[in-house]
Amino acid sequence: MKHLIGLRDLSSAEILEIMTRADDISQNGSRHFQQSYHQHQTFVANLFFENSTRTRFSFEVAQKRLGLQVLNFQADVSSSQKGESLYDTLKTLEAIGVKGVVIRHEQNGVLTDVKNRLQLNLINAGTGDEEHPTQALLDLLTMKQEFGKIEQLKVAIIGDLRHSRVFHSNLYALGKLGATVLIAGPQSLMPKQEFIAKHPHCHVCTVDEAIVQADVVMMLRIQLERHRDALNITAEEYLQTYGLSLERAKGMQQHAIIMHPAPVNRNVEIASELVEARQSRIFKQMRNGVAVRMAVLEQLLL
Ligand code: CP
Numbered sequence: 001m002k003h004l005i006g007l008r009d010l011s012s013a014e015i016l017e018i019m020t021r022a023d024d025i026s027q028n029g030s031r032h033f034q035q036s037y038h039q040h041q042t043f044v045a046n047l048f049f050e051n052s053t054r055t056r057f058s059f060e061v062a063q064k065r066l067g068l069q070v071l072n073f074q075a076d077v078s079s080s081q082k083g084e085s086l087y088d089t090l091k092t093l094e095a096i097g098v099k100g101v102v103i104r105h106e107q108n109g110v111l112t113d114v115k116n117r118l119q120l121n122l123i124n125a126g127t128g129d130e131e132h133p134t135q136a137l138l139d140l141l142t143m144k145q146e147f148g149k150i151e152q153l154k155v156a157i158i159g160d161l162r163h164s165r166v167f168h169s170n171l172y173a174l175g176k177l178g179a180t181v182l183i184a185g186p187q188s189l190m191p192k193q194e195f196i197a198k199h200p201h202c203h204v205c206t207v208d209e210a211i212v213q214a215d216v217v218m219m220l221r222i223q224l225e226r227h228r229d230a231l232n233i234t235a236e237e238y239l240q241t242y243g244l245s246l247e248r249a250k251g252m253q254q255h256a257i258i259m260h261p262a263p264v265n266r267n268v269e270i271a272s273e274l275v276e277a278r279q280s281r282i283f284k285q286m287r288n289g290v291a292v293r294m295a296v297l298e299q300l301l302l
Contacts, residue, residue, distance in 0.1 A: 003122040004296055005111050006131035007169045012176040018295050019141050026141070026291035029065075042301060044100040045071040045093050048125065049080075052104055054262060054286055055125045055134065059102050062293035068301070071098065087114045094120045100301045103127075121300040129163045135261050136169030138292040140177070142285050143216055146257055151178035156210035158242065159220030159269050160189040166261045167191075167220060175201045182210040185242055186231055189222075207242055212251045218259040219244050219269045235268045244270045249279070257281045 007015060044063055048056050063070045071093075075081075080089055086105070093101060100121040103111065108128030115122055126132040143150055155174055161167045161183055174181050181199075183190065184207040196202055211217055222238060231238070239245050244258065249271070252258075258270070258280045266272035275282055 001299060003111070003115050003124075004133055004300065005115060005122065005124050007133045007136055007173040007176075008131065010173075010176075015137070015140070015173055015176060018137055018292070018299060019144060021298065022137070022141050022288070022291040022295035023145065025294050026145075026288060029291070041069070042100075043069045043071060043098045044102065044297070044301070045073055045098045046125075047073040047075070047089070047101055047103045047105075049075045049103075049105045050126070052125065054289060055104065055132075058286065058289035059123075059125065059134075059293050059297075062290050062297055065290070066294055066297055066302070068297070086110055087117065090114060090118055090120065090122075094118060100297065123296060123300065126165055129165050129168070131169045131172075132165040132261075133169050134289070134293055134296060135166050136173050137296070138285055138288040139166075139170055139218070139259060139261070140173055141288045141292055142259065142281050143257075145284075145288075146281065147215060150174065153179040153215045154182060154213050155179050155216040155218060156182040156184065156205070156214035157218045157220065158184045158207055158210060158244070160222050161185055161191050161220065162189050163223065164220050170218070171199060171202060175199060182214060184210040185220075188230060208248065208251065211244070211248055212253070215253065215256055216259055217244060217252060217256060218261075220261065221263060221265055222269050235265070238268055239271065243268060244274055246271045246273060249274055249277075252279065259285055262286065 046059055060070055090101060098120055102123045102125050104125040105127050108130045110127060111122050111124055124131060124133055140150060147153060157167050171181055181202045182205045183202060184205045258274055260270060260282050262282060264270060264275055266275060274280060
């Protein structure tokens with residue numbers, strides 16, 4: 001694997017290989033770190049053209065634990081402000097010796113456009129609404145650690161699906177690994193029918209139907225700042241109609257877990273009390289993000 005652009009491009013064996021390595025790192029981290037000091041001359045750069053807390057910092061922690069030299073690009077003071085293209089920015093980094101670039105960008109297709117013209121390795125940290133592969137890998141690792149397997153799990157993904165790169169990466173990977181995906185949310189934010197039809201493991205449900213059947217209840221952030229007018233709904237109404245309220249959570253199976261890629265809108269898509277409840281794995285997902293990103297960097301760079 002030269003680049004990690006999306007999970008749609010990977011085989012189930014490639015996805016499982018990264019998850020196995022990430023699981024090993026998460027269980028035996030300190031042993032791993034001691035062996036990695038020799039990487040001190042390998043430079044990587046983090047290019048975030050969109051805001052991020054978890055992805056950006058967990059990549060940086062992962063890079064530093066591997067002994068990589070980390071460069072953090074600041075888009076607002078870079079020559080991209082003078083009109084330099086993304087391709088020319090990446091060629092510049094390549095020319096000065098950067099081996100790998102982690103990139104978040106608001107536009108779909110930007111990595112596909114440049115990937116075959118670069119020697120350095122690209123890692124997608126979230127592009128447009130198309131994919132966020134390392135988020136889905138950490139989600140899968142969290143599920144695998146909980147249930148021992150992904151095959152035959154029922155994963156409910158609820159919220160703004162149409163605009164969600166997290167949903168897309170999870171949908172592709174869960175299908176390859178034999179899980180069923182139950183989707184629910186506001187009609188205007190559901191994927192288009194022709195997209196759903198291409199993924200036979202994906203089933204449209206009501207929010208209540210999805211929650212009572214699921215092994216995993218994955219809530220997605222509703223971007224109320226963008227959709228409030230379109231939905232004509234308050235935060236409280238959203239929680240009661242489409243969110244994981246305290247009442248709805250009582251209908252979850254005893255063994256089921258709650259996940260959310262975060263940032264979380266407490267009391268919008270999920271009741272605040274549930275974020276740190278017994279069933280929640282939201283902070284475990286974040287912890288697993290470091291191990292997954294170490295495994296991906298190791299596979300591409302080392
Ligand atoms: N889950 C996620 O991608 O969070 P950030 O936007 O904070 O990186």
